Amino acid sequence: MINEDKVILMTKLASYEQGEGRKYNNISGYFRTDYISSQLLKSLIAGTLAFCAIVGVFLFYNFELIMEDIYNTDLLAFGRKAGTIYLVCMGIYMVFSYFLALYRYNKAKDSIRSYYADLRKLEKYYQ
Amino acid sequence: MLTLGSWRSIISEFMSNFILTRELIKRFYSKYEAYVNPVLKFIFSMILLSIINSKMGYMSRIDNIAVVLIVALLCSFLPLQAMALFAGLFILLHMYALAIECAIVVGVMFFLMFILYMRLAPKETLAVLITPILFMLKIPYVMPVAMGLLGTPASVVSVSFGVVAAYVIQYIQANAATITTLEDGNMVSRIRFMVDGLLGNKSMMGMIFVFAIVLILVYTIRRRSIEYSWTIAVITGGLTELILMVISNLSLDMNLSVGGIIVGCILAILVGLFLQLFSFHLDYKKIENVQFEDDDYYYYVKAVPKVTMPVSDKKVKRVHSGSSASRSGQHRTGKSAQTASSKSEGAARTERTVHTANGTSRTMR
Numbered sequence: 001m002i003n004e005d006k007v008i009l010m011t012k013l014a015s016y017e018q019g020e021g022r023k024y025n026n027i028s029g030y031f032r033t034d035y036i037s038s039q040l041l042k043s044l045i046a047g048t049l050a051f052c053a054i055v056g057v058f059l060f061y062n063f064e065l066i067m068e069d070i071y072n073t074d075l076l077a078f079g080r081k082a083g084t085i086y087l088v089c090m091g092i093y094m095v096f097s098y099f100l101a102l103y104r105y106n107k108a109k110d111s112i113r114s115y116y117a118d119l120r121k122l123e124k125y126y127q
Numbered sequence: 128m129l130t131l132g133s134w135r136s137i138i139s140e141f142m143s144n145f146i147l148t149r150e151l152i153k154r155f156y157s158k159y160e161a162y163v164n165p166v167l168k169f170i171f172s173m174i175l176l177s178i179i180n181s182k183m184g185y186m187s188r189i190d191n192i193a194v195v196l197i198v199a200l201l202c203s204f205l206p207l208q209a210m211a212l213f214a215g216l217f218i219l220l221h222m223y224a225l226a227i228e229c230a231i232v233v234g235v236m237f238f239l240m241f242i243l244y245m246r247l248a249p250k251e252t253l254a255v256l257i258t259p260i261l262f263m264l265k266i267p268y269v270m271p272v273a274m275g276l277l278g279t280p281a282s283v284v285s286v287s288f289g290v291v292a293a294y295v296i297q298y299i300q301a302n303a304a305t306i307t308t309l310e311d312g313n314m315v316s317r318i319r320f321m322v323d324g325l326l327g328n329k330s331m332m333g334m335i336f337v338f339a340i341v342l343i344l345v346y347t348i349r350r351r352s353i354e355y356s357w358t359i360a361v362i363t364g365g366l367t368e369l370i371l372m373v374i375s376n377l378s379l380d381m382n383l384s385v386g387g388i389i390v391g392c393i394l395a396i397l398v399g400l401f402l403q404l405f406s407f408h409l410d411y412k413k414i415e416n417v418q419f420e421d422d423d424y425y426y427y428v429k430a431v432p433k434v435t436m437p438v439s440d441k442k443v444k445r446v447h448s449g450s451s452a453s454r455s456g457q458h459r460t461g462k463s464a465q466t467a468s469s470k471s472e473g474a475a476r477t478e479r480t481v482h483t484a485n486g487t488s489r490t491m492r
Contacts, residue, residue, distance in 0.1 A: 002424065011428045014417035046242045053235050060231075061322050063315045093243070100247060 006125050009118060016115055027108035036101045043097035047090050055082065149405060169203035172210050175256060178263055179217045182300055186224035189217060211245075211252045218292075222299065226306050228317035229299055232325075236295065240288045251285035254278065258289020259296060267293070268372070268391035271338040272364045272399040275345025276357065282346075283339045290338060294331040298324050330382070333375040341368045345399075361399030365392050 017025075027035060059066065066073070156163055176195045184190040198217075202210045215237050222229040245252060254274055261267045270289070274282040299306070302324065306317060325331075341364050348360035369392035376383045415430045 006421070007426060007428070010419050010421070010426065011415075011417055011430055014419040014428070015415050015430065018417060019415075042246075046246060050239050050242050053238055057232070057235055057318070057322065060315060060318050097247070 003125065006122070009122050013115065013118055013122065016118075020111065021115060024108040024111045027105060028112045030105075032105055035105050036098060039101035040094060040097055043094055044090070047093045051086050051089065145404060165203040168207070168210065169199050172199040172202035172213070175210065175214050175260060176217055178260060179214060179221070179296075182263060182296060183218065183221035183225075185221045185303070189220055207252050208245075208249055211256055214256060218296070225299065225303060226317055228314055229306060229321060232318060232321040233295060233299075236291065236325075240291075244284050244288070248281060248285070251278070251282060254282055254285040255289045255292065258286055259293035262290075262293035262297070265387060266391050266394055267334070267338075268368055268388070268395045269398045271341040271368065272345055272361060272395040273402055275342045275360065275364055276349055276399060276402050278342075278346070280343055280346055283342050286338050286342060287335045290331060290335050291325075294328055294334075295325060298328070329379045333379045333381055337368060337371040337375055340371060357403040358400065361396055361403065365396035365399065368392050368395060 030038070173195060176198060180190045180195065188194070198213050202213060219230050219234055219237070222233050240255070245255070254270070258267065258270050261270055267290070270286055274286055278285075299321075302320075306320065344367055345360045345364035348363055349357050353359070369388060372383070372388045372392070373385060375381060376385070376388065417426075417428050417430070419426050419428075
């Protein structure tokens with residue numbers, strides 16, 4: 001004999017597992033610090049690549065000027081200025097990435113928590 | 128001459144019919160979602176790629192209906208991000224055919240957009256794609272109001288990216304002849320010309336600024352827990368956009384027609400009101416097919432969301448004789464609209480009919 005309430009609960013759980021649960025399960029598989037660190041590392045790589053692309057365009061844009069003044073330019077000061085801009089931009093981007101990762105992790109945990117509550121209800125049918 | 132009462136009656140009848148139509152569309156969509164989505168994606172990618180080809184069309188090999196059809200067919204089965212990828216690829220190929228320097232500058236711009244933002248918010252891809260299309264249709268003013276209603280404050284970034292992409296396309300289109308004749312083979316001067324044109328574009332900056340303010344304003348008002356917050360948000364947003372656009376048009380010499388701005392902002396308000404009525408993403412539940420098993424059975428379950436207000440239930444009574452009777456008729460018509468509205472709200476509840484493998488069925492609430 002089929003237990004209809006159990007079927008309904010199992011349908012809800014299966015629907016979650018095949019839908020948003022799949023996405024959240026990946027996130028909640030990490031410890032919080034691990035997940036946030038991995039996201040920050042990705043942002044660091046992405047931000048560095050973006051900065052390199054901008055610097056590349058800047059150098060191309062000022063190519064003639066740089067070639068003319070290359071011997072008169074204080075390269076150390078130029079590098080220091082570029083480094084400062086890089087650090088400030090990356091700092092802002094990393095703070096944004098940190099809060100985004102934190103928000104996503106907490107959301108995933110909340111969602112998985114209610115899924116586990118339903119799983120516990122299902123478990124009672126087998127006791 | 129129609130009296131105020133007659134207008135009320137007409138409006139309530141219209142609303143009743145509108146809610147009915149909305150329910151029908153919702154029912155159709157939830158039933159045939161698996162087929163409707165690819166068709167919509169196909170049509171949208173066809174329009175997008177055709178517009179890109181017609182506005183740029185420097186590479187004759189891809190400015191071909193057969194290529195567009197094949198790519199649109201591919202997009203219909205792939206996620207939305209693939210459509211953005213193909214649109215970006217088409218633009219880059221056209222740029223490459225015009226001048227390699229254009230492709231480099233636009234490529235770097237797309238790379239930055241993707242790596243800094245789209246990677247984090249892939250769902251915002253659609254906003255980036257639609258904004259340039261609306262620019263080409265001369266109605267970009269719709270975008271901040273629509274995204275304020277449907278998006279989040281973060282949508283400011285995606286709408287801004289869309290504005291930048293639209294201005295890049297416009298700039299290159301307007302200066303194609305200059306770019307090709309610019310000191311043949313001098314890469315640096317072409318890149319300078321492109322970067323100068325983009326960064327020094329006050330019109331683009333003004334547009335981004337106005338759109339950002341309007342989007343955040345609409346979002347903030349519609350999130351308030353006040354009555355008619357969506358309507359107030361749409362109208363306030365539309366009017367603010369109108370005022371800010373006129374001011375920035377005059378102060379930044381944007382060369383936009385004031386008539387176009389007025390018509391565009393009125394259209395933005397109308398689209399906003401339409402979106403408000405049609406925003407069935409709020410209570411949309413789709414059909415779900417799930418499979419699972421326990422110790423005794425295998426289950427193949429199709430969970431179908433219940434949709435209320437069947438078509439045959441619609442009753443609109445018209446009373447034409449006498450003023451008192453007329454008022455009574457208006458009252459009844461209004462009531463029927465109210466009933467329809469309350470029934471449509473009922474659809475928001477999650478109700479599922481479960482058909483199990485052995486044929487039993489049950490309604491879930």
